[in-house]
Amino acid sequence: MQCHSSEELEGLVEEARQLTVDGHVADYIPALAHANQDKLSVALYYPDGRCYSAGDTEENFTLQSISKVLTLALALMDRGEEYVFDHVGQEPTGDPFNSIAKLETNKPSKPLNPMINAGALAITHMIIGDTVEDRLERLLNFIRKLSGNPSINYNQIIAQSELKTGHLNRSLCYFMKQHGVIDEPVEDLMDLYTKQCAIEMNCLDLARIGCVLAMDGADPVSGEQIIPRDFARIAKTFMVTCGMYNASGEFAIKVGIPAKSGVAGGIMGSLPRTCGIGICGPSLDDKGNSIAGIRLLEMMSKKYSLSMF
Amino acid sequence: MQCHSSEELEGLVEEARQLTVDGHVADYIPALAHANQDKLSVALYYPDGRCYSAGDTEENFTLQSISKVLTLALALMDRGEEYVFDHVGQEPTGDPFNSIAKLETNKPSKPLNPMINAGALAITHMIIGDTVEDRLERLLNFIRKLSGNPSINYNQIIAQSELKTGHLNRSLCYFMKQHGVIDEPVEDLMDLYTKQCAIEMNCLDLARIGCVLAMDGADPVSGEQIIPRDFARIAKTFMVTCGMYNASGEFAIKVGIPAKSGVAGGIMGSLPRTCGIGICGPSLDDKGNSIAGIRLLEMMSKKYSLSMF
Amino acid sequence: MQCHSSEELEGLVEEARQLTVDGHVADYIPALAHANQDKLSVALYYPDGRCYSAGDTEENFTLQSISKVLTLALALMDRGEEYVFDHVGQEPTGDPFNSIAKLETNKPSKPLNPMINAGALAITHMIIGDTVEDRLERLLNFIRKLSGNPSINYNQIIAQSELKTGHLNRSLCYFMKQHGVIDEPVEDLMDLYTKQCAIEMNCLDLARIGCVLAMDGADPVSGEQIIPRDFARIAKTFMVTCGMYNASGEFAIKVGIPAKSGVAGGIMGSLPRTCGIGICGPSLDDKGNSIAGIRLLEMMSKKYSLSMF
């Protein structure tokens, strides 16, 4: 079953929006604390080019952890599957996304998967380029291509805010540097990583990227294979097993759509061979996922029978 | 793409069988140590009733952890979704299947999911019935119905062997009893659990059960809704996020089929709306999964494009 | 400097008693929950036979964890130092006394020290005797000799209460049984252990036992070497490094006397070559130590310059 109009979505958005009062905007990054808690937007992008949307669709938001899926795809293209998974594992973890404990207990030290911070930092470390600027430009161009929006850029204020306060990520970086998982200067990696997290777009851009992943890496308009089929599949698999922080298991059961969330409130969904979804609602639940966004996906999954399982 | 003959499968089985020398049969349960390491069998069950099979299909094996999926379905039918997930979590864990650590660190104490031993014991505790015998009979009848094989029973020697040596499971039970997760006598629960794990069948029976789950809980022959659709969906979701022990993430990437393994070498696959798969190969890899069975599924997934992602 | 009269102690007791309102009596063992929260007693036993005491000295209490020191001494005498420390470690731990996590993470599985529950159970397992009754009788006779009180026995109601509710200890036992640390029936060990913990005396008895340990294992009256010198030394060393649960480090700094506490409110002190101390105050702080007992020892340590350091 498919959605056939933006009006249908509008009703769901308004119902889900009521939950925004029960959550909180992220405050651990000072620049994110200014987000408007009651915003909510959604876009649904079908491979035939149809796109329905509702809510505050004009709002821009930073990708934050959603960017982990896209750098993973680029790192796989830059380094190949074997290299990537020699350095970062593939297993979900019951620990919080920013946890360091498993880096210490696992021998040899290796981040459990590319969706937790440690793994994402190790993946960003793999992006090829001579300088931080080169690597960022390559990543930006990749994302511009995926979204079909050449004007996409990163938010400097948020990037700087994260760079200034991201001591836990620095702690993860130095721990991995000690164990040879990364070998570049930590401040370079932090610079690139915080800019990557601060890449900004709206829910329509995000839905289109989700659609490329859904279509096995092929651009829905031009048909160009932007991401090799196997890498698009890998990305979607991680979205199911560990895309929603410590709530990934519950989300897979309730919603059943490969999805990745970020602390700015974004969620990218990618339903294989079906559609891409972009959502933004900055009010977060206690796991760090958009509280209204999750409810919205739950309602959409039920209404349109979207669960893969 | 579909498999169209048992001959096709035969070729794949013989290729995968070569890996059996690299694994080991489970020896932590004495009665399992007698299994024949080089056996390998597979069956593929389509909803239209076609069934292809290859290898040592006449071999019986005990379900072991595969039974966790079926008791979960029955517990959901006995108690409802809310009750079940009030007592057992839904999140994958990076810890081994028999780990106790998270029971201690999580407050309040609650097993992370129904696929690790702690969670499976808590789920078996929920099966309704006046006595252990009643509860076992209810479970057996449920499984006989799913498999369409009224002669299915449990292996007494293996059940007794597990009952005698299962001190780690007793440790998990008493820990959960201390924290109120279970409240029946531990030896009763151990009795029921070890018999459940020792339920015996061949790969054709198992493939048919996988097919019922694949068809959203409906019997492929009679069309009877044996398991409510939502509970079949929940079962398949757990198979993806935590069905293959600590290799669930890697398996989802390499194979992409909801599957559950057991230490007797069985693997049940259940591809939504497509088919059920039953495999047995007692030679295990170091994660406790059938070494040749995993390879076989990998080859089948590639050849027939079975990955969901 | 030495205490020269019971009157001096009386003043300290009354001052320390004021803290009893800030603590709680142990309630995890139902039979202990009836203890009188505002009781406090102390006895000081010098090697020359002088004994000063104050407070509710007629009150009996069960040893609980204090018994761990005495079974350790007996196990060392029964099995020798090498055997004992092949099975139980010597290191303090930052984890709670009833924690199971380190049993799982340490390879091979071995309790960290004899003062945490896992280690104490493994030590009790070592007490020689044909039956639980024999072993208990040997332990009781040992303690009667140490205290010079032939009427000492265990409290049946408290022992039974602990036997009925001690599921966490059962969990530890089965975990250790799985790993070969113990090999007797768990219920036998639980029976012996709960009776050992329920051995009952008053603070004068306890102070005399502390004095024997202080005098390197020699009876202060008869001069008989009840415990070999090296084993008395080992017992006192563990009292310093891990005698006061997770507050052992802080206690060593504040008080500096080898001491062991129990959840019934007892504390046994043993100052090398100086004196034994027996205290009971059932109101516990959040670490499980007698709240007024600790304060009393702190005041005594300061007033009489008792710290070893």
Added chain:
Amino acid sequence: MQCHSSEELEGLVEEARQLTVDGHVADYIPALAHANQDKLSVALYYPDGRCYSAGDTEENFTLQSISKVLTLALALMDRGEEYVFDHVGQEPTGDPFNSIAKLETNKPSKPLNPMINAGALAITHMIIGDTVEDRLERLLNFIRKLSGNPSINYNQIIAQSELKTGHLNRSLCYFMKQHGVIDEPVEDLMDLYTKQCAIEMNCLDLARIGCVLAMDGADPVSGEQIIPRDFARIAKTFMVTCGMYNASGEFAIKVGIPAKSGVAGGIMGSLPRTCGIGICGPSLDDKGNSIAGIRLLEMMSKKYSLSMF
């Protein structure tokens, strides 16, 4: 019983020296890997000024973790007991000295004690001074005074080597910075800490410092109270409960002398009201303690009955 001649010590040194072949010099700091594995030296400093020594006493070595005891004393003098223990705990830990796990699991995040790296870094952070140079000079002057040797300085090559490779310590620092345990620039703290660890002396200097601590902080020659009595006591207490890494418990039992070791092979002993001991033997056991140094202390403890317990 006391040692009465250097000849006695010489015999013990030669016997203990045989163990040096069974250990390894530290190699995680490149500049330490050049140490001569078969060196061994000892000095015994009595409060009356007598000093006996044996072995390679002319050899200089860096303090490494031994410096943690001395910065603790200075931080207590700079900030007071309450401030110090508000920020750093007092409990021993079963984890390795460089472990980060407990920083994550303890809420609020706080290093367990001043002898593990995390705690030592937090303590060094407390040393007062306007610049890193000022703070280092204050610490050096303090140590010059304790040792009675105005020429003591730090080894620049080793300090730089540690600064270049100490990523694990940086990881600990940033983790603590995130949680507000430290608030200065991490590279400043690392600069000071690595210089502190690289402070160099011989075993005679070290024995004299041990003697000051033994004499409750008073200079054995001038009688000047260099460290307040309570702080000297606190230092010695930590040396017992956590001075010898994960072997502190075993060492307390076997040797029974407050002691602190470092990975350059040094051990400082401080027997209350009795004597100070300085040892250096760069060949380490698998816990990171001087393998021959520990044996030597064990022999001395037995021969001269030095155990406190």
